[in-house]
Amino acid sequence: MEVKKTTSTPLWRNRKIIPIIAQILFVIIVGTVIIFMVNNVISGLEQIGLTLGLDYLTLKASFPISESIISYTPDDPYIRALLVGLLNTFKVSIFGIIFASIIGVIVGVARLSDNWLVSKVATVYVEVFRNTPLLVQIFIWNFAVFLPMPKIQEALSIGSFYFSNRGASIPWFTLQDNTLIWLIVLILLIVGSVFLFRKLTKVSLESGKSTYPLISSIGLIVIGTIITFLVLRNGPFGLSVPVFNGNSFDGGTSLSIGFMSVLVALTIYTSTYISEIVRAGIMGVPKGQTEAAKALGFKSRTALRLIIFPQAIRIIIPPLTSQYLNLIKNSSLAMAVAYQDIVGIGNTIINQTGHTLETLLIVISVYLLFSLTTSLLMNLFNKKFQLVER
Amino acid sequence: MDNIQLENTEPVLETTKLNSQKKLQLWLKNNLFKDWKNAIVTIVTLMFTIYLLANIGKFLFASEWNVVTDNLRLLFVGQFPIEEIWRLWVSLLFMSVLLGTSWGVWRGIIGHVAISLGALLLVFGILPYTENESKVYLFSCIATIVVFYFVGKYVPKLKIPMLVLWILYIPICLSIINGFGVLEPVKSNVWGGFLLTLVIASVAIICSFPIGLLLAVGRRSKLPIIKYCCILYIELIRGMPLIMVLFIAQLLLPMFLGGIQLDNVVRAMIAFTLFSAAYLAENIRGGLQSIPRGQFEAAQALGLNNVKVMIFVVLPQALKAVIPAMVGQFISVFKDTSLVAVIGLADFLGMGKKIAANPEYLGKYMELYIVIAFIYFIFCFLMSHVSKHIEKSLGVGTR
Numbered sequence A: 001m002e003v004k005k006t007t008s009t010p011l012w013r014n015r016k017i018i019p020i021i022a023q024i025l026f027v028i029i030v031g032t033v034i035i036f037m038v039n040n041v042i043s044g045l046e047q048i049g050l051t052l053g054l055d056y057l058t059l060k061a062s063f064p065i066s067e068s069i070i071s072y073t074p075d076d077p078y079i080r081a082l083l084v085g086l087l088n089t090f091k092v093s094i095f096g097i098i099f100a101s102i103i104g105v106i107v108g109v110a111r112l113s114d115n116w117l118v119s120k121v122a123t124v125y126v127e128v129f130r131n132t133p134l135l136v137q138i139f140i141w142n143f144a145v146f147l148p149m150p151k152i153q154e155a156l157s158i159g160s161f162y163f164s165n166r167g168a169s170i171p172w173f174t175l176q177d178n179t180l181i182w183l184i185v186l187i188l189l190i191v192g193s194v195f196l197f198r199k200l201t202k203v204s205l206e207s208g209k210s211t212y213p214l215i216s217s218i219g220l221i222v223i224g225t226i227i228t229f230l231v232l233r234n235g236p237f238g239l240s241v242p243v244f245n246g247n248s249f250d251g252g253t254s255l256s257i258g259f260m261s262v263l264v265a266l267t268i269y270t271s272t273y274i275s276e277i278v279r280a281g282i283m284g285v286p287k288g289q290t291e292a293a294k295a296l297g298f299k300s301r302t303a304l305r306l307i308i309f310p311q312a313i314r315i316i317i318p319p320l321t322s323q324y325l326n327l328i329k330n331s332s333l334a335m336a337v338a339y340q341d342i343v344g345i346g347n348t349i350i351n352q353t354g355h356t357l358e359t360l361l362i363v364i365s366v367y368l369l370f371s372l373t374t375s376l377l378m379n380l381f382n383k384k385f386q387l388v389e390r
Numbered sequence B: 001m002d003n004i005q006l007e008n009t010e011p012v013l014e015t016t017k018l019n020s021q022k023k024l025q026l027w028l029k030n031n032l033f034k035d036w037k038n039a040i041v042t043i044v045t046l047m048f049t050i051y052l053l054a055n056i057g058k059f060l061f062a063s064e065w066n067v068v069t070d071n072l073r074l075l076f077v078g079q080f081p082i083e084e085i086w087r088l089w090v091s092l093l094f095m096s097v098l099l100g101t102s103w104g105v106w107r108g109i110i111g112h113v114a115i116s117l118g119a120l121l122l123v124f125g126i127l128p129y130t131e132n133e134s135k136v137y138l139f140s141c142i143a144t145i146v147v148f149y150f151v152g153k154y155v156p157k158l159k160i161p162m163l164v165l166w167i168l169y170i171p172i173c174l175s176i177i178n179g180f181g182v183l184e185p186v187k188s189n190v191w192g193g194f195l196l197t198l199v200i201a202s203v204a205i206i207c208s209f210p211i212g213l214l215l216a217v218g219r220r221s222k223l224p225i226i227k228y229c230c231i232l233y234i235e236l237i238r239g240m241p242l243i244m245v246l247f248i249a250q251l252l253l254p255m256f257l258g259g260i261q262l263d264n265v266v267r268a269m270i271a272f273t274l275f276s277a278a279y280l281a282e283n284i285r286g287g288l289q290s291i292p293r294g295q296f297e298a299a300q301a302l303g304l305n306n307v308k309v310m311i312f313v314v315l316p317q318a319l320k321a322v323i324p325a326m327v328g329q330f331i332s333v334f335k336d337t338s339l340v341a342v343i344g345l346a347d348f349l350g351m352g353k354k355i356a357a358n359p360e361y362l363g364k365y366m367e368l369y370i371v372i373a374f375i376y377f378i379f380c381f382l383m384s385h386v387s388k389h390i391e392k393s394l395g396v397g398t399r
Helices: A002-006 A017-048 A078-111 A116-130 A134-146 A179-207 A213-232 A257-283 A287-295 A300-337 A342-353 A356-385 B020-031 B036-062 B072-077 B086-106 B109-126 B132-154 B156-177 B193-219 B224-239 B242-257 B264-289 B293-301 B306-321 B323-341 B348-356 B365-394
Strands: A156-158 A161-164 A167-170 A172-174 A238-240 A253-255
Touching: A017 B224, A017 B242, A078 A116, A078 A257, A078 A300, A078 A342, A078 A356, A116 A257, A116 B036, A116 B365, A134 A257, A134 A300, A134 B323, A134 B348, A134 B365, A167 A257, A179 A213, A257 A300, A287 A300, A300 A342, A300 A356, A300 B242, A342 A356, A342 B242, A356 B224, A356 B242, B072 B193, B072 B348, B086 B109, B086 B132, B086 B156, B109 B132, B109 B365, B132 B156, B156 B193, B193 B224, B193 B264, B193 B323, B193 B348, B224 B264, B242 B264, B242 B323, B264 B306, B264 B323, B293 B306, B306 B323, B323 B348, B323 B365, B348 B365
Parallel strands: none
Antiparallel strands: A156 A161, A161 A167, A167 A253, A172 A238
């Protein structure tokens, strides 16, 4: 009533009223849909005699998981099975991110190379692997490359790396008594060398003499390592090499077929996207920057390191973050080749218990947690690298 | 690695005076053997490339391809009833008409698409394994493309009807497959192979566009409830893997809908539509943000209301700016449809999986999956090629 008194605008054209009405309508529509769905779920569950709740997570899982970082037996509860799956997702994602970044940077730089052949080979690599579905690539690696490997008795060997149709056995590090001492010494050496590098650079800038900062700091680390080795008479890590005992391999670490296929396919697929990001980042730095660096007498390599790269990294980081997240999400395809990540194990649990809604919600919230933390971290990193403008 | 091409390094030369041999020598020197480091890199890469090509050639000629050639029909149309298969050929002929005419009218990039698809049809037409009836259809498709190229070339007034027909193409095809409501419809559970891949991808692309548009506009709305609902939806979908969305559609959707029954294919389509809409919304939002404030203010000064400002001023500019990003999204939807193989549908990849399980073709995985990968590759590569061309011709990012 008040509205009509103060203004002559009719109710349906009032700028203050319309948004409120629109939102109320929206809430009513969305609310009705949600209530309809919830009702259906409740009545559906009553029909099959299940109740919602997380109690089932403490029941005995009674299904085996072939590879796990933490100890797991079929007697453990469902929640531990989910944890095993989560760690498996982590394992493949972390290695995938590391390898994909390395290959991606190399290919991205190679595409910009002034060597015609190198840049063309890199382009073909990117186009071929980017335009093929990831799942097809995983299938090819799994069914056509790793599974037809010879039997374990006739395993292919490259050095101490053995490949058979049961997976790969590769050398791996083992901890030793003085690993901790080594770790402390190495950290101290790295910190010291960074200090030395900064100090010498400063001196050389002030006095104008060349003090060889890079060589001296590397020298510090090398000499420190040699001295520690002579004192401790032992390396930082032991290396355990796989040895065939007639039935299986002892020592080293073994990688399953599923893990290898997912890792290789994810690495190659994501590296093509990362290479495009790196290329766009380097090309995104204005040409004037290169020319200015050249005019100041920088060598091409130094200009790349000191002028181009710090500016390119700002363009690179945001899309790179979303590629890392994509890699983590894509690792869920592992269930297609029987690598038991969190999605695969969740699926098994759904089939066994029938608690579809709860299990799916748990898995989804885990992924949401991944993406939220990653974007948070990357935003912080991004803020630190952001261009400070006048 | 340290010799990145940061500037144009080719020396200025009076190239007109050089004969072709000298030109070649100069090109070699500049691009492959500039200094000794470069030469070593060239030789190593060359050796690696030759080794790889030799192995690929050996694989191509030494393998038996019967796993693919025996199952061509399964791979492309799945269990589609053989007496109804003419409906698919009619759809393909219709597309040839559109493609040929558009090629004639617009030339340029559409020519690349027409030629590549024509070549693909030709390859399948020449293969001795194709059935004779299919060969007739394949060659008539090629002939149609060529004939309608000339039609389009000499009747340039067809631009607008062509655009309308392209937009209506998918609905028309789906109604042809379903028999216009006159003939007996072919149930979606017998669709399979590449046909299913194409149908799921195109339905998802078409349906996700309006939803994505609404979500993008909603996310920039000033009404808090609508805005936060849109943000919640977009971030929720973007935060989870596609396979989870597919699981939700397969396992939870029947629970949510209670009595309403949907078949597997429709549920997969819904999953892809909802998933793709969230990503599309983010693309479109990028376009909306790139429109300067002045455009809004000018439109308001002209007396347009909010809806009209959006429809007539902002959206046309915003959508034009994000065409390449949207094509990229469509490519990834096309690639992602292969995931339905995991939930047991017989799409292109799923059909491959089923064929590979046949003991008759034991150990023929490489041949089978390489062909599947190659077909996916051709389509994705063509789309990204077109997208790059559009990007260039629109001048996005070069202003």
